[in-house]
Amino acid sequence: MQSETKSHVDQLTSPAGHPVTVLRFEGDIASTSKDAVLGTYQALPKATNKLILLDFTKVDYINSSGIALVIQLLIEASNSGQKVYAYGLSAHFVKVFTMVGITKYAGLFPSQAEALAAL
Amino acid sequence: MSNLKTTNVEVRLPSRMGFEKVAMSTAASVAKLMGFREDRIEDLKTAVAEACINAIEHGNRLNEKLSVGVVMSAGEDSLEVKVIDDGKGMRSHPSKPDIDRKMHGEEDPRGMGMFLIQALVDEAEWVAGANGKSSYVRLVIRLDKEQA
Numbered sequence: 001m002q003s004e005t006k007s008h009v010d011q012l013t014s015p016a017g018h019p020v021t022v023l024r025f026e027g028d029i030a031s032t033s034k035d036a037v038l039g040t041y042q043a044l045p046k047a048t049n050k051l052i053l054l055d056f057t058k059v060d061y062i063n064s065s066g067i068a069l070v071i072q073l074l075i076e077a078s079n080s081g082q083k084v085y086a087y088g089l090s091a092h093f094v095k096v097f098t099m100v101g102i103t104k105y106a107g108l109f110p111s112q113a114e115a116l117a118a119l
Numbered sequence: 120m121s122n123l124k125t126t127n128v129e130v131r132l133p134s135r136m137g138f139e140k141v142a143m144s145t146a147a148s149v150a151k152l153m154g155f156r157e158d159r160i161e162d163l164k165t166a167v168a169e170a171c172i173n174a175i176e177h178g179n180r181l182n183e184k185l186s187v188g189v190v191m192s193a194g195e196d197s198l199e200v201k202v203i204d205d206g207k208g209m210r211s212h213p214s215k216p217d218i219d220r221k222m223h224g225e226e227d228p229r230g231m232g233m234f235l236i237q238a239l240v241d242e243a244e245w246v247a248g249a250n251g252k253s254s255y256v257r258l259v260i261r262l263d264k265e266q267a
Contacts, residue, residue, distance in 0.1 A: 031136060061140065063168055064235060068228040071221055078222060092161035099238055100231055101218025 005029060005036035009044065014051070014119040021049040022112070026058040029066030037069040038076075046080040053115055054106070057088030067100060074105045087115045125194050132171060132187040134179035134204075139171035142189040142202070149191050150198055155262060162239040163198070163260050169232040170202040170256045178204025178254060197241075197261040208247025208254035213237045 006026040014020050023040055027033075041052070054070070056062075077084045087109040089097065094108055109115035130145050132138040146167045150160045171187055179185040188203035213233035220226035237243045242259035 061168075063139075063165075063172060064232040065172070065229060067231060071218070071228040075222055075224070075228070090161070092158065092165070096165065096235065099235070100216050101221075104218055105222060 005033035007036040007040040009040065012053075012116065014116045016119065018051055018119055019048075020051045020053050020116060020119055022053045022055055024055040024058070027060075029056075029059055029062040029069065031063075031065035033066055033069055037066075038072055041073050041076070046082065050082050051119055052077060052082055052084045053112070053119075054084065054086040055088050055112065056086060056093070057112075059088070062093055062096070067096070067102070070097075070102065070106075071100075074102070078105065085109060085115050085119065087112055125192055128191040128193070130189040130191075132175070132189065134175045134181055134183050134185050134187060136172070136175060136181070138187075139168045139175065142171045142187075143168040145189070146191055146198075146200055149193055150260070153193055153198060153262065155198070155260070159260060159263075163200075163258075166236045166239045166243070166258050166260075167200055167202070169236050170200070170258060173209070173232050173256070174202050174204035174206070177209075178206030180206070197259055200258045201255045202258075203253055203255040205252050206254050207251050209233065209245040209256070213243075 004027055008024050010022040010024065012020045012022055021044060029037065074084055084106045086106050089108060097103055097108060128145060128149055130142050132142055143164045147160050147164050150163050174187040175181060179187060185205045190201045192199040216231050216234055217226055221228050240258045241261050244257050246255050246257065248254040
C-alpha cells in the first residue's frame, strides 16, 4: 500500500566549481524506502562524490522510519568524509528535521540554486 | 462546523504499514473542517501517522487479523484522536532523540515516533489496556484563540 520511492542521481557543478551529486527522491520516504535512499547512496563511489545534495522537492510524506534512513545515510557519509546537504523540504519537515537534530549534520536549503550557491 | 459540540469520526485500519496514511488524511480533513491552521494540520498528520505506525508495528505486531481503531472527537476548541490497538501498551516514555549518539552508533537511528507525537501535539498520553489489550494513545490539539 505504501507508495514506491523513486530516486535518481544527477551530477552538477556548483558555481564555485565543486562537483555535487544530487540524489532526487520522489514519493514517500518510509520503511520501504531503504533501497531508494540507502541503496542509491551506497551505489555512489565514495572517493569521487564528496558533496551530496538530497532533493526532497517531490516527497510528500516522510515518517520516522524514513527519517531514520536519512540518519543512516548521514552516518555513512560522515564516516566516508562526505558532506550532505538537502533542499526542497516543506516547512513542516524542515521543523521535524530540526527537532530531531538532523540540521546539525546536514545543511538545509529552500532550493537547489540556493544550495549550490553555498557549496 | 461553527455550531459543533462534539462530533466523532471513526476509522478502522488493517495492521499493515501504509494504511496509517488513511487515518492521517481523515484527521487532516476533520481538522480542516474545524478551522485549524495549515501548519497545525501538518503537525497533526505526522503525530497521527506515527501513532498508527506504532499501533500497527508494535501494538498489533503487523498481525493483519487485528485492526487499529482511530477515533477522532471534534470539540468546540480541540480535536482529540485516540489510536487503539491490541497490544499491551507502551512501557517507555518518549525521550528526545540524541543525534550525536545516533551519529556515533550509540543510539538506534530509529525510535523517534513517540518523541515526534509528543512534540507536535498539545497533549499526548499512552494508556495501557486494563486486560493487557485495547491500549491506546490519546492526542489532543487545540485551536488557538485567533484561529477559532
